[in-house]
Amino acid sequence: MSKIRDRSIDIGTYCPQPDDQLIICRCEEITKGEIRQAIYDGMHTLTELRRFLRTGMGPCQGQSCSKIIQGILARELKISHLELEPAMSRAPMRPIEMSVLGNEVKGGE
Amino acid sequence: MTFERAGAVMKRYDVIVVGAGPAGLTASIEAAKNGLKVVVFDENAKPGGQLFKQIHKFFGSKEHKAKMRGFKIGDELLKTASEVGVEVVLNATVIGIFPDKEVTVNIEDQLIHYKGDAIIVATGATENMVTFEGWTLPGVIGAGAAQTMMNLHSVKPGNKVLMLGSGNVGLVVSYQLLQAGCEVVAVIDAAPRIGGYGVHASKVTRCGVPFYLSHTIIKAEGDTRVTGVTVGEVDGNWQIIEGTQKYFEADTICLAVGLSPMSQLLKMAGCTMEQDPKKGGLVPVCNQYGETSISGIFVAGDVSGIEEASSAMIEGKISGIAAAYSLGYIDEESLVTKAKVLEASLRSLRQGMFAPENRGKILDKTEEGYDISMNLLKRGYLTEEEVESYPGVKSKKGIHPVIECSQNIPCNPCQDACSKKCILIGEKITSLPVVDKEATCTGCGMCVAACSGQSIFLVDESQEEGYTYITIPYEFLPLPKKGDIGLALNRSGSEVGQAEVVKVKTAKAYDHTHLLTIKVPTELGLKVRFFKQLQEVLV
């Protein structure tokens, strides 16, 4: 069951922090500041951050950054990171060329 | 729709195992032994998972393959797997798990569809990351990357390495870096205490590597690659304390800040997941046999909760027999009997101060009531005074073992190694080893080589007037020769005098742990625990 969340809860206003320029998502080069700003713009789930900023949408699919982003989001929302649902995992587990994905074989041939 | 090369029905296995690491291989072996048709897919070019990067001797007891080096366990598993008819397919990347236990696999330039009546997911773990200024620079690498480069590809990850993280991975990899010929400029950790086994820390410390606890990286310096690191001390709120900055010249920063279960495949498959910090992150909810919420999909190893390879191998066995049961290859009684034994074995590994339930707890006494050394937890070594308080350290005439083992960790090869019964641990493998003063040590050195933590030394004050002979485990190159004069280092890695090599013992049974006997003036007998070659110092 999804947890009920009111998106109008007061989390204050975005204040710049000295380490806002830090890269968090290495693949898509998204900074901590961009992530924090997006949270104040209403992106309160890992999935929304991903859709809004492309965090975790690069070739590694969030394997390096998802825990870090979860931490940032939890801190800004002042909740435990355990309350945050991890973003959905999708095939392919590793990037795969169109020519390969399209080249289907039934095992055993 | 038709497949371009449609033909026969999709190939179906009794069980498809994803990942040929310690858990996946043991699971496959167990399933195959029980008559199941098993295939294992692994995305890597070499099977064995992390085992082939683990060149240290394992902890545990005999049943856990203690004192065997990880990569040799890997070899053994592969051999058994092939003997029992497990099909291991390498360079085979599982792309997804779909309904009806369909697995699609990328092999070469094809996407191949397979079906399993059961699936065992043993994908292991992925490394956690930590951010700091410059963390994207070339030269900042994961600890796993360092292991891969040096132990699989025989390339040094760097010449001067700073290790971030003092958990077992950080400690073990630091030691491996030293073995590969790298300099480890420091091990730092934001936590106030060393996270890994004290014995792992001690063997790094005595080589002269400094530990900085309550320290974090402020910045990786360099424009196009790491040229140095600035670190600083943190206060109770993880904020840098002004004026504590230190700079290290380094070309490599190694991150060893924990692991997370690589559970994406299970989430994709639709298994019910939970976040469990004690298990390292997002894990599937599963029963005692590792079966997930989707009947027939099992898990084993780090993917179901971060632990050691030793426990992964037992979990693998359990899920292997559970899969056999679920497909009717064994009956319930057989499952329960087998599982009972394995679960007991797993329990014995999950005891002691590093047991999962003790994660995050600060213990100050051992199970036996000895004080736990805070010096060990903060600086990586036991002080001379502390050492003497443990039951493995007894003064005695003639040659005798000195066991500097001060934490309850699941390990007992030393007890088995001594045929003269000098060393007693007892039933509970986490107990501290006790040296029996009455038993006669023959100086065979088996205990020194068997100790996975390299914390056993032979001390002999009776060989030569005014000198103490100390036998230490030695796993570096070049190997010193008899007659070599070098520096005598104490437990903290500081030079306390000179030492002369009087004997170098090498034996197959020691498995690459050489026994170096050095002599030092008697007053240094309780201090000296490492030998540094002079030519190394001169370079």
Place this chain on the structure above:
Amino acid sequence: MADQADVVIIGSGVIGNATAYYLAKKGLSVIVIEKASDIGNGGSSRNGGGVRQSGRHPKELPLAIYGAQHLWPTLSEELGVDVEYYQEGNLRLGKTKEHLAVLADIVEKGKAGGLELDMVTGDQAREICPHLSDEVIGASWCPTDGHANPLMTTLAYYKKARQLGVRFITGEGVIAIKKVRGKAREVVTANNSYVGDTIILAAGFASRKIAASIGIDIPMIELVMEVLVTEEQPKMFYQMLGTAAADFYGHQSTHGSFVFGGSSGHEAYHRGDDITATTSMTAPCICRGIMKYFPQLADAKIVRTWAGAIDDCVDHIPVISHVEEVPGLILACGFSGHGFGIAPTVGLLISEMAAGEETTLDVSGFRYDRFKAKI
């Protein structure tokens, strides 16, 4: 905060969010209730991002044209978020004579609706988009079509509406709409109820069940669709693409990745276990389709695929309608897989309906009571 507002919207997809924004702009108080834990979790996050006028049903065409002329071009500026709108044209490609016949029909219908839409030859199509394969022998070409980023658009409307005071509540599944004194007024969830003078039902296929709670049925089915996205690629083209055979559709995004949607042909026969789970056969099928038109993309790596449901109405056009027998209720569902491009227009029109204003465009073609048996 009171669980009461001028308007309660069920569903925070692009339609719900756009409506919320235009209503807030008019000064009305709005609550948006979303079942999923994420905003825009339905078709809004699972489509190819087409902002097309070509190929539209004649009833939908005016909405599409209005959007392309009046709303999309300034949307990024208005919402303060780059929704990555490109008005660089749409090519619908054909490889066979049959395809060309399909395209000719589309062109004829579009022209009749006043759209600038033409048939072009294969070579002309390759002049527009030089990366097309030689297999392409003709295409329909609508220069004023385009595409945008559906994820960004949905969230941009959300962000702006939230800034204007719209209250969004996620993780709140609606069980029923309840009448009070003859008027739809209460939206009942498991733990709460929300009261509004007007209730707008924009919950995709889930709308069918919710509407049933108040005695209304919309004949629609749930169809699964899949989308895939590649790694970043060098910039190639900005046109929106589709095919006469409906193999795939999609575009290259601002980021450089290609976003393609498509189908395997088995969609109508989905077993229905989990509609958001991808199948093992669809993405490979889409890839094969794409490579026939764009051989150059063979080496482009797919990083992610995802699936979602479309609310396909029996006549494949949406219901955008007051419900006279249930005063206070407005239906906005059944978009049949092509709601994204017209979402700004639809949001605007529904906001006008809810505010009791005359609508900018005629919506009578989208009435809820238009459905009849075949004989």
Place this chain on the structure above:
Amino acid sequence: MRIIEHPILGESIKGKLIKFEFDGKIVEGYEGEPISAALKAAGIMVHRHTAKQDSPRGIFCAIGRCSDCVMVVDGKPNIRTCVTPLTEGMKVQTQYGVVAKTV
């Protein structure tokens, strides 16, 4: 940077020594080892420059997960050099964004 002899693993066993091209220069490496290992041994650490910030990147995970070590290999961009075996005459180029620098 190569470890010739290791105290535990013994002498490193490598394939044939071969030549490959890195940004136009001839570099040596062992056949079958990951491209990244050969580059590392040759002291090359920068594999690519990122699209947005033009920042240098190199090996990070070394096991094909993070995609930081991607380069243009034989004309194809985004090749994970840490899991792609080296072959004789391979053309390896620093990747800028998603392309190699045109000379």
